Amino acid sequence: MTPVSARVRGLIAEMTDAEKLGQLQIVFRPRLEDAAQLIRDGIGSVFWPRSAAATNEFQRVAVEETRLGIPVLVGLDVVHGQRTIAPVPLAQAATFDPALVEELAALAAAEARSGGVKWTFSPMVDISRDPRWGRVVEGFGEDVHLTSTMARAMISGYHGSSLRSPRAIAATAKHFVAYGQPEGGRDYNTVDASEHRLRNVHLEPFRVAVAAGAASVMASFNTVAGRPMHANHGLLTAVLKHEWGFDGVVVGDAEGVRNLIPHGIAEDLADAAAQAYEAGLDVEMGGAPSEVREALLARVDRTRLDDAVARVLTLKERLGLFDQPYVDEAAEITAPTDEALRLTRRAAVRSAVLLKNDDALLPLADHRRILLTGPYATSTDHLGAWSQPFGAPAGSIADEFASRRPDAEVSVVAGVDFLEDDDTGIAAAVEAARDSDIVVLLVGEPSALSGEAASRSDLRLPGRQEDLVRAIARTGVPFVVVIETGRPLIVSDWIDLAPSVIVAWHGGTEAAGAIVDVLLGDADPSGRLPMTWPRSVGQIPVYYAHERTGRPATTGGTLTTTTEDIGLHGPDNVQEKYTSKYLDLELGPQFPFGHGSGYATFSHGSPRLSARRIARDESVTLSVDVTNTSTRTGDDVVQVYVEDVVASIAPPVRRLVAFERVTVEAGATERVSFRIGDEQLGFRLADGRLVVEPGTFMLHVGSSLDRTQPVAVTVERA
Template identity: 65%
Template sequence: MSARIDDLLSRMTWAEKIGQLSIVFRPDPDDAAALVRKGLGSTFWPPSADATNALQRVAVEQTRLGIPLLVGLDVIHGQRTIAPIPLSQAAAFDPELVRALAHLAATEARSGGVTWTFSPMADVSRDPRWGRVSEGFGEDPWLTSLLVAAMVRGYQGDDLSAPDAIAATAKHFVGYGAGEGGRDYNGADLSERALRAVHLPPFEAAVRAGVASVMAAFTSVSGIPMHAHRHLLTEVLKQEWGFDGVIVGDAEGVANLVPHGVAEDLADAVRQAYAAGLDVEMGGSPLSLDAAEIAPGRLDPARVDDAVRRVLATKEALGLFENPYVDPTAEITTPDAASRTLVRAAAARGSVLLHNDGSLPLAAPRRLLLTGPYATSTDHLGAWVQYFGARAGSVADELRDRRPDLDILVEEGVDFLSPTDAGIAAAVRAAREVAVAVVLVGEPSALSGEAASRSDLRLPGRQEELIRAVAATGTPTVVVLVTGRPLVVAGWIDEVAAAVVVWHGGTEAPAAIVDLLLGDAEPSGRLPMSFPRSVGQIPIPYAHENTGRPASTGGTLTAEHHDVGLHGPGNVQDKYSSKYLDLPLGPQFSFGHGSGYARFSHGAPEVSASVFPAEGPDDETVTTVSIEVTNLADRRGDEVVQVYLRDVVASVTQPVRRLVGFARRTLDAGESATVSIALPREVFALWAEGWRVESGAFELHVGSTLATTQAIAVEAR
């Protein structure tokens, strides 16, 4: 620690130390100023550069020690220019894009005085009923780890004191994405192996990337609420991994220890949280307590000093002691052309083509129909957007502006949630009069994000009926699916000519959707989460573990079998295996699924070494997979080559496949290229009371999707 921090700590009163360990939600300006004069160390954005400067001036010029404030804000996928939701960013399989979007958000936020964001979400999410899957990077630990590290680098850059950098927060530590039933704030009963192999790796990747802070989760893990979980907060995060930043609580997470049933009252909750390793409480609970409740005899002075040092060190790294103010004339309040171009490209890049019979891109029809709530809705920003984020337009307006030569019929058909189908008949009549019908459906932003768990993942309202009715006319029907999570599409997916998932795409989503429809951009994303066939399948991750009775055929129990009862259905073949009697095997669309408008062929994969030593540095490249890829189309396109690993025989059960590498390549029409993916030793490791690479056979499965991979053998000795 610096001499400045040592000096400040030696001069601080106990009350001033406690003040540095709290962040308070947006009080009115007078209350905020009063709290700062009492020693409050952090607050939420006021929100403007002028207002931030005014509050910083109170901290720096009107307090005894002049310690500047940390100014926090939930900058999740954009400040002014709203990027696609993180789940969409994950679908791009492009860490550099994630870094660039985070850097854009940091630049805009820091210009207004924000210095601390509560992002990225590092939770591995395998239950799409949980609304917060929109805020994360999906179901795979390895992909999530890469993208979390990229987002941290984008927010923080190489120098936290730079005018385009803010402190990042990896959240929610840990297991929040594993809550029972996909219900927000729910508990998770996780083994040490599940934590180590699935849920902890993205947080460790954030720590390796230098993340400034980590947020404790609302959830409990195996009976211990995370805000009081000393083993994970202190022994693993701080001691084992050497994390020297700030651990911040989630909103009222410390107070929640009381209804969790592990704390007698708020004072007890505060004491438990700080003892467990929390450094900053979010909500201001310590400031509301009687001083005697958190006096040096009730809180460990050494623990408090450690927490204060971490907070002060973060402020020092941000350069706030030298430059606590921002130039209000330089505050970015609206998107510029470059930021709009970036988020527009990102929205297209993360879109996933589920299937296509050739109807996309649209072949310049003279007359087409736009129907569904997202034909005219401007609700494209997604969850976790501040009120001052730049709004989006509508697809109908964008298409009219871009193609005034087209005869565009617009019929809403149905809205998002209404039970009425009054508009379906008009949409059907219009569909019979056009060359192609584009049905734009999905979840409104309010149905995803925090406190937005759903038990039914079909399209809300009467949207499925609209799709089926339009498709039944015989007019080629294209579905554009706008959503913050994987949905159940089994009720209509086989009836439409093409379907593309565009997620909540942000400020420039309508422009990106029109780009995709017209073929000006490729829907070149891959699914970061599997789409289930039914809610009853969930969780259905691609990386499920081997079972002793794997199924080879799916269930075929249908209405025709009801008269024979459950003891004698027609699907007795392979009955005593791990499957559902009434569903085909696997998800509707697996993790990694997707394609663009261009078509690609793959040669046979090769490896640089088929045998490698089991022991050695984790980051050492032990083999490189290479494969020749050829663009067979008459247009430029992107291919995403994916490498999955199968551990043939291991000491503990392993996933049937797990992602260990990928590469995105853009190829011109007819172009061929050799794609090479280096594999470090660590991707071959398993957790069994510690990470290790076991000697034995492995299979590498290489291809554009799980369903199209080719296998090649390697061996560790």
């Protein structure tokens, strides 16, 4: 039960049933005049009306023109920036830098609250292991530990030291739960997850977010084991509120309550609303119309109703709305500051992932004739999905590059568009390439192809962009490829042709400058992949922390036509044939989770443990020396994966349990240390209890999954 102040108890005692229901609704994007009237009618929450002045008018109506004078809660999807647009969340995860993510969230909170926004529907902490799902762009990728760490950092940035601060907004952990595992990668689709997977994968980032003080949690659109989440008492109440003690607000997603009707579990809207509130929902996004109120009140338990109202009013109290409902209109931030631009540019740089640099073409040398080609050469579509239209726009890479290299002859030929099936411009790009010393190919998917309701069945570069890559490769002119995207893409058809490839994601307002920084070597592309990049859509879902199979593959398969080839005439190749692989695909992904490097190079010493054997409830210190073996300062991301050698359940082959991004000067050595204990070695049972089983654990330490060194620690029996 939410701790309730005397003020909140007094208000609830005075409220009519209609006023209580009004507090449990957020109006979904109404016209300004309609919203003002709804506030007079008792609506408790609204979406942001796009200015501090308009927000103050809403608050004036609520405070001065309603019977109890309860201020409204103003919400908005501040996903990766308000005025200054930061890299998309998936790119922020690629930084492996939680302190930076916290700074970005604090910046977004300050800008948003200055305009009257008090409540954001962010961060998204869904574990996303299917890149066909468009909303992977909105979260932190496939890994439980990375997602949990970034969720904690973002919540801390949004909340600051106090929700009452004029620079803080209330964070919402979404979407509860398992929304990131839709069948077929299709948004809003069914999810069926075991208790084991729920506890150890999908619920864990939410548990961390609740422990970090998330002010609210948003229910997801999907079903879990047949029960839509907006009416799932077992998860919304039994786990979230009772087991974890969550005392904040559970908010529905847009029209999520109404969706219970097409889900097939509610007869009408009153039935849907009653089921949702009984399950543990506190605020409906969209708002039940007044005509269903009587039917709803006839079904909803009054104790449950008062609990929901108390949660909403308590959040308003925590935000200081009762004492100061208004914002200073003169202090509203309507454009980025220089400091904000520097921060988001640094984030865009640190999120860039160097996939390969075979011929060391990057950073670019002092080439005299440079061709920029591909749709992202001149496009300003760098902001990414879930960027509000009032955010600061981005410039073009062509303009930024030309301003930075006035000494060079910079040609710009788009070659192809993002989506059009038109290759007539490729010939001009090829001709320009032959007259150039180097070509920079700027390709990717536009922002609109990722985000909500943006699932894709084909993850190759859209349009004729791959044809452009192959045509440039045939010229023999050296070239590098920069990919802007909101998800992992399939690059297997052309990746071997490209010597150097960078993933720049959708980098926000400062994306163009950051990309040029990386290309020219003014900054290192030292991000790491937060999601696995598949070789083929047929591999999906493909993720590194998969459970062990009884017949693991050691090589890829081969299409065969004779019984002799498949091992039926002898035992020699039976073990290779009958393994978990595809006959028509090489083993493993194109690029694994955590993959990436930079222009600086590093070596790791042998990992050391403070003890080789520990008891349960004890921890051990793991240390490794990181040496910069290059002539330039750079960042390494040290990753620690655990392998449970023998367990009572089939464990993941490896599981990230710790990481640290470390800056090392040229020729210097830095020691990086981690505490490894129960949270890192254990797993959760179906009832949520954390267990650490005795036995040997291999700790794999390195710069990526395929570059690690093992060291063993044993947990002794009691």
